[in-house]
Amino acid sequence: MVKKKAGVLGATGSVGQRFILLLENHPDFELHALGASSRSAGKAYKDAVVWKQTGLLPKSAENIQVEECKPEGRFADCDIVFSGLDSDYAGEIEKNFRDAGFAVVSNAKNYRREPDVPLVVPTINPEHLSIVEKRVTDAKAAGKQKPGFIVCISNCSTAGLVAPLKPLVDAFGPIELLTATTLQAISGAGFSPGTPGIDILDNVVPYISGEEDKMEWETKKILGKVNKQNDGFDLLSDDEIKVSAQCNRVAVSDGHTECISLKFAKRPPPSLEQVKQVLRDYECDAAKLGCYSAPSQTIHVLEENDRPQPRLDRNRDNGYGVSVGRIRPDPVLDYKMVVLSHNTVIGAAGSGILIAEILKAKNVI
Numbered sequence: 001m002v003k004k005k006a007g008v009l010g011a012t013g014s015v016g017q018r019f020i021l022l023l024e025n026h027p028d029f030e031l032h033a034l035g036a037s038s039r040s041a042g043k044a045y046k047d048a049v050v051w052k053q054t055g056l057l058p059k060s061a062e063n064i065q066v067e068e069c070k071p072e073g074r075f076a077d078c079d080i081v082f083s084g085l086d087s088d089y090a091g092e093i094e095k096n097f098r099d100a101g102f103a104v105v106s107n108a109k110n111y112r113r114e115p116d117v118p119l120v121v122p123t124i125n126p127e128h129l130s131i132v133e134k135r136v137t138d139a140k141a142a143g144k145q146k147p148g149f150i151v152c153i154s155n156c157s158t159a160g161l162v163a164p165l166k167p168l169v170d171a172f173g174p175i176e177l178l179t180a181t182t183l184q185a186i187s188g189a190g191f192s193p194g195t196p197g198i199d200i201l202d203n204v205v206p207y208i209s210g211e212e213d214k215m216e217w218e219t220k221k222i223l224g225k226v227n228k229q230n231d232g233f234d235l236l237s238d239d240e241i242k243v244s245a246q247c248n249r250v251a252v253s254d255g256h257t258e259c260i261s262l263k264f265a266k267r268p269p270p271s272l273e274q275v276k277q278v279l280r281d282y283e284c285d286a287a288k289l290g291c292y293s294a295p296s297q298t299i300h301v302l303e304e305n306d307r308p309q310p311r312l313d314r315n316r317d318n319g320y321g322v323s324v325g326r327i328r329p330d331p332v333l334d335y336k337m338v339v340l341s342h343n344t345v346i347g348a349a350g351s352g353i354l355i356a357e358i359l360k361a362k363n364v365i
């Protein structure tokens with residue numbers, strides 16, 4: 001089978017490097033173009049990047065010449081463009097690619113709140129992709145060129161948060177109240193400049209700019225529904241769910257931990273065993289579609305008292321699975337639990353790849 005050509009914007013960064021690792025030997029996509037700032041453009045990737053992953057830099061990427069982030073050069077041949085761009089620059093660059101007819105899957109925050117841009121965690125709300133599927137199908141039927149589009153991946157902490165929420169809401173109805181306290185890995189802060197060691201060693205930093213607002217807002221879009229016209233989304237209202245997030249940076253390399261408590265609208269609430277069973281039984285649509293990167297177990301329910309832990313549990317299902325442990329009654333709300341998700345896999349680049357696999361399976365790209 002001919003592989004689709006993939007480009008990576010922001011290829012030298014934390015998310016960009018993860019894209020390159022995940023695209024190595026991928027059955028559907030081959031890495032074709034790499035873009036970064038003018039500081040990196042013109043260099044072979046191995047000379048432009050400061051590689052910080054525990055997996056080795058793939059040989060196939062070493063000598064690709066990094067380009068400026070423009071829809072020309074090697075990017076012109078790409079079927080899909082993944083973006084791990086700094087959000088200060090992502091807005092204009094991603095728009096240029098979309099306007100030039102490219103399918104763009106972005107990790108940046110810039111377009112997440114646009115009414116016609118899907119905000120997708122592929123194991124949780126892939127049905128939100130139907131609005132781009134419709135646009136592409138309508139254009140084909142009218143004999144027009146494929147339109148460009150942007151699909152956004154959620155904030156990395158939001159991705160972990162919504163994983164247990166979606167199956168619970170599907171099974172037991174709305175969650176009225178939700179609190180989340182995060183312990184976020186330093187890879188989430190990116191590499192340019194990144195979190196200085198002196199700030200994080202022997203320390204916890206109780207502030208991550210913009211993060212709490214993103215978790216509180218994005219949850220309402222992801223748990224919302226595609227509208228009747230299939231051209232936008234009906235977000236959950238504040239009356240349907242109240243979310244309160246507190247975000248902290250901790251000295252962990254990869255993997256965001258979140259301590260969450262929730263209250264169902266339904267009275268009496270489901271039993272503890274029902275809650276656990278629904279999480280265990282949840283199978284994502286990407287797995288049903290046979291997507292290569294889909295986790296075999298979307299949510300891993302752990303019973304040990306001291307799990308999940310980032311170092312031990314972040315790579316479950318290659319980082320595409322989310323771990324949920326310590327599920328227990330909450331004396332204030334109904335239940336509390338600890339969620340762990342890999343911030344650069346299911347929280348970023350991995351989600352991008354899985355979204356692309358779904359789009360390919362549905363002939364959108």
Ligand SMILES: NC(=O)C1=CN([C@@H]2O[C@H](COP(=O)(O)OP(=O)(O)OC[C@H]3O[C@@H](n4cnc5c(N)ncnc54)[C@H](OP(=O)(O)O)[C@@H]3O)[C@@H](O)[C@H]2O)C=CC1
Binds near residue numbers: 013087191192347
């Ligand atoms: N890290 C994470 O866990 C997550 C990150 N995100 C989002 O993904 C995006 C990337 O984050 P992250 O990888 O952490 O960031 P990094 O700081 O590690 O990487 C930023 C990338 O953007 C490139 N860049 C910077 N300036 C320009 C420019 N003027 N033109 C073109 N490219 C430029 C850099 O290239 P160069 O090396 O040449 O400077 C680099 O490749 C951000 O928008 C972030 O908010 C989303 C979810 C999770």
Ligand SMILES: N[C@@H](CC(=O)OP(=O)(O)O)C(=O)O
Binds near residue numbers: 108156189343
């Ligand atoms: N802010 C997240 C990573 C990130 O960049 O998120 P966003 O894509 O929403 O800006 C973290 O610090 O872990």
